[in-house]
Amino acid sequence: MNKSLEKVQAALAGYTVDGQVLFNVTSTNTDEVSMLTVIREDIEEFAILVTASETQLLFNVALFDRAQVLDQQLASLHEMMLTLNIAMPLSSFALTGGIYSIFGAMSVNSEASQIQEEVLVLSENIMDALEVCQQFLIKA
Amino acid sequence: MGFLNNVFNTLKGYGNEANDAFVDVQGIRIMEQEIRQAEESQRKAKESLTDVMAEQKRIARKVDDLKASVGEYSEAIAKLLDANNEELAMETAEKLAELETDLDSNQAVLDSYNEQVKELKAIIKDSAKQMEALKREVSIVKSTEAAQKASEATAAQFSGTNSSLRSASASMERIKAKQQKRKDKMKSARELAKEENGGDLKDKLAAAGVIGNQSSAASILDRYRKDK
Numbered sequence: 263m264n265k266s267l268e269k270v271q272a273a274l275a276g277y278t279v280d281g282q283v284l285f286n287v288t289s290t291n292t293d294e295v296s297m298l299t300v301i302r303e304d305i306e307e308f309a310i311l312v313t314a315s316e317t318q319l320l321f322n323v324a325l326f327d328r329a330q331v332l333d334q335q336l337a338s339l340h341e342m343m344l345t346l347n348i349a350m351p352l353s354s355f356a357l358t359g360g361i362y363s364i365f366g367a368m369s370v371n372s373e374a375s376q377i378q379e380e381v382l383v384l385s386e387n388i389m390d391a392l393e394v395c396q397q398f399l400i401k402a
Numbered sequence: 403m404g405f406l407n408n409v410f411n412t413l414k415g416y417g418n419e420a421n422d423a424f425v426d427v428q429g430i431r432i433m434e435q436e437i438r439q440a441e442e443s444q445r446k447a448k449e450s451l452t453d454v455m456a457e458q459k460r461i462a463r464k465v466d467d468l469k470a471s472v473g474e475y476s477e478a479i480a481k482l483l484d485a486n487n488e489e490l491a492m493e494t495a496e497k498l499a500e501l502e503t504d505l506d507s508n509q510a511v512l513d514s515y516n517e518q519v520k521e522l523k524a525i526i527k528d529s530a531k532q533m534e535a536l537k538r539e540v541s542i543v544k545s546t547e548a549a550q551k552a553s554e555a556t557a558a559q560f561s562g563t564n565s566s567l568r569s570a571s572a573s574m575e576r577i578k579a580k581q582q583k584r585k586d587k588m589k590s591a592r593e594l595a596k597e598e599n600g601g602d603l604k605d606k607l608a609a610a611g612v613i614g615n616q617s618s619a620a621s622i623l624d625r626y627r628k629d630k
Contacts, residue, residue, distance in 0.1 A: 402572030
């Protein structure tokens with residue numbers, strides 16, 4: 263596995279919040295992709311996928327795809343995402359390959375404690391981000 | 403054109419207009435090929451930068467030498483004029499004129515090399531940034547795809563059967579319901595514990611005024627006052 267991902271895995275191993283282990287980390291290594299899947303126990307549907315390039319660690323959570331957005335609400339959704347990007351702590355909204363997500367990026371030289379904070383804050387942002395986006399989505 | 407502009411055009415270029423995706427899984431494969439090619443030309447650009455920098459150093463040395471010579475000949479002319487040696491001064495001045503012309507043209511060449519090195523470095527830095535950016539894009543699309551494929555194992559948000567995600571609204575409702583259920587469970591556990599300690603009955607009796615209020619600061623002070 264990529265050295266940077268090993269570092270992330272080590273930082274999250276045994277990481278506890280209020281004495282509880284919150285995150286379950288698994289690694290995937292194929293010819294195609296090298297990544298970590300970080301799952302927070304109470305929101306297991308929305309996994310944090312961690313990948314690393316030469317300089318950056320990326321923590322990405324897929325929220326929904328284009329097909330779930332109400333057509334007439336697309337521009338409003340985008341405007342809201344741009345407006346809230348600064349407000350959302352440590353994370354930003356993104357659109358990649360037709361899938362909307364929130365993500366955090368950090369230097370591969372980051373300390374373990376910074377990685378833990380990144381993952382915790384990102385995981386805390388998931389439900390808040392979904393909640394604010396829900397008004398623009400097709401109801402289940 | 404700036405690197406973000408290039409990245410944007412690249413992503414758009416591989417896009418799938420049908421679903422508004424700038425770049426999809428098929429596009430990613432082609433894009434990866436392009437990144438590899440870009441890396442190859444990056445390597446070549448670095449090589450030519452090395453060549454240009456070697457040449458830049460050579461010219462810089464030449465310019466330094468010429469400057470030193472110009473200085474020496476200038477001093478010599480002054481001394482010769484002081485000594486009224488007009489003839490040799492004239493000869494030296496002719497040589498100096500040659501040297502100055504040589505210096506000027508070499509300085510011009512050096513200036514252009516300095517400029518070229520700056521430009522090449524900027525181009526290399528920009529294209530490195532661009533490749534990093536595209537690689538990040540690739541890593542997001544590919545990791546999402548891999549998670550989608552593995553979704554049955556991880557029970558996560560991807561439907562697994564096709565390329566779309568499960569309904570976010572539905573997932574959210576499920577999570578909220580689960581969280582509420584957990585909260586309810588905790589609450590009833592707390593209540594049960596209270597009942598077992600007779601807490602519930604005590605609360606009711608206290609409310610009815612049958613038994614005294616639970617310890618309060620005032621009642622403790624009263625107790626002390628009585629003791630006195």
